[in-house]
Amino acid sequence: MKKAIIYSFLVVLAACTTNKKIQKAQKEINKTVAAKPAPIPVAKPVVVAIKSRYLLKDSASVRIYMELDIENLKKDQVAQQLNDYFRFNWLLQPDYGVRERIGSGRIEITDQNILLKEDKILLDFEIPRPKNLAKGLLLTEVFQLEDSKKSNNDLVIDFNGNRLNDRFGVYVGGQSIPVFRNYINKNDSFQLKSVLSHPRDLFLIRYKNDFSAAQSPMATSIRPSIASLTIEETVKVQTNTFIKLSQEGLYQVVEDTNSTSNGFGFLLVDDRYPRLTRPENLVKPLIYMTTSQELRAINDNPNSKQALDKFFLAITSGNQMVSKKIIKNYYHRIEESNRLFTSYKEGWKTDKGMVYTVLGPPNKVQRSRDREVWVYSQNQNFSEIIFTFNRKPNQFMENYYELVRYPEYQAYWFPFVEAWRTGNVVD
Incomplete structure (x- = not known):
């Protein structure tokens, strides 16, 4: 009996000792797990924006160029990542709303047809040129494999090549892809080239550039988009040769100085x-957030910097911190408007640039061949706002848009302007 009691005591003691060892080991494991940092999730590449343009190559094909803004790409593995995460497809149909398929295909991504430039992916590929089709709508789809998200781009193609920029593009520096913007910086040298680099003479016409800013969305009086133009200089240039210009202003590239309607x-x-x-x-864009009296006082002051300081301090009751916030956010919107909407005049002066500056990017954009609709979603401060822009081609570009104005916009517009003046707009 005594032996049994001693044996039981030893068993219990051994169990307690073993349990303590297990608990101690578990604590060590927990310490190790706690000390080991959690893995940082890897951000997947995501498409932010797409631009596209084209140049007719020959009677059989069209060269398509795309500029893609894709976040989280590793710069040394661009082609590999594009193939790992995305599929690129194209579809050609006669027009918006017409689902007839004229042609389609997959866009192959290789190191030979992509280029990384200023954090943008430049891509080019070719599609067959259909017979007996004057114009077509090219729909390009970027399909994200992981979550099946699609990013789409639409591009109207004139297969007759009526305008000069259907056949010739502006190539800055030694780039192999034409620029997507409508401005060239003064220090840039550039070439005018076709896809096959056929040499020929063209003309550059320089006009006096002093266009007005966009009228408010409530101004329904008709004003011509382009007033009479004064030619200041005409220069003959040759394609495939580098050109460098010294005089800032508006230029037009034409084939014939007697016929300027089809230039760009x-x-x-x-x-x-x-x-x-x-x-x-910096003074000029203040037209969208000032009264006529304030703007007159700013323009009458010969010292522009002093005029700016006085205006911003006046609307913020001398609060320098709020003034700096307004200045930073407002002129960032002006910069983005210039980047996105520059046409024959600075981007902030266009109708789209004006709306973008005051209200910011729309929540949704709906496009058709001759119309673009911007939708700003309803929130606690206002109901849904819709701006309609109609395409109005001119001698400088095919895709220029003008806003359809209504007096009713006043109810929305002035509260947004007041939000700017009180520093309540977050860019």
């Missing part, structure tokens, strides 16, 4: 554009 235009701007940095240039 661009602005030659200072090297800091799309940013505005000179005080005399």
Whole structure:
């Protein structure tokens, strides 16, 4: 009996000792697990924006160029990541709303047809040129494999090549892809080239560039989009040769100086554009957030910097912190408007640039061949706002849009302007 009691005691003691060892070991494991940092999730590449344009190559094909803004790409593995995460497809149909398929295919991504430039992916590929089709709509789809998300881009193609920029593009520096913007910085040298680089003479016409800013969305009086133009200079140039211009302003590339309707235009701007940095240039965009009396006082002051300081301190009751916040956010919107909407005039002066500056990017954009609709979603401060822009081609570009104006916009517009003046807009 005594032996049994001693044996039981030893068993219990051994169990307690073993349990303590297990608990101690578990604590060590827990310490190790706690000390080991959790793995940082890897951000997947995601498409932010797409731009596209084309050049007719020959009677059989069209060269398509795309500029893609894709976040979280490793710069040394661009082609590999694009193939790992995305599929690129194209579809050609006669027009918006017409589902007839004229052609389709997959866009192959290789090191030979992509280029990384200023954090943008430049991609080019070719599609067959259909017979007996004057115009077509090219729909490009970027399909994200992981979550099946699609990013789409639409591009109307004139297969007859009626305009000069259907056949010739502006190539800055030694780039192999034409620019997607309508401005060239003053220090840039550029070439005018076709896909097959056929040499020929063209003409550059420089116009006096002093266009007005967009009228408010409530101004329903008709005003011509382009007033009479004054030609200041005409220069003959040759394609495939580098050109460098010294005079800022509006230029038009034409085949014949007696027929300018089918040419295309661009602005030659200072090297800091799309940013505005000179005080005399910073004054002008204030038209969208000032009264006529305030704007007159600013323009009457010969010292632009002083005029700016006085205005911003006046609307913020001398609060320098709020003034700096307004200045930073407002001129960032102006810069983005220049980047996105520059046409024959600075981007902030266009109808789209004005709406973008005051209200910011729309929540949704709906496009058709001749119309673009911007939708700003309803929130606690206002109901859904819709701006309609109609395409209005001119001698400088095919895709220029003008806003359809209504007096009813006043109910929405002035509260947004007041939000800017009180520093309540977050960019």
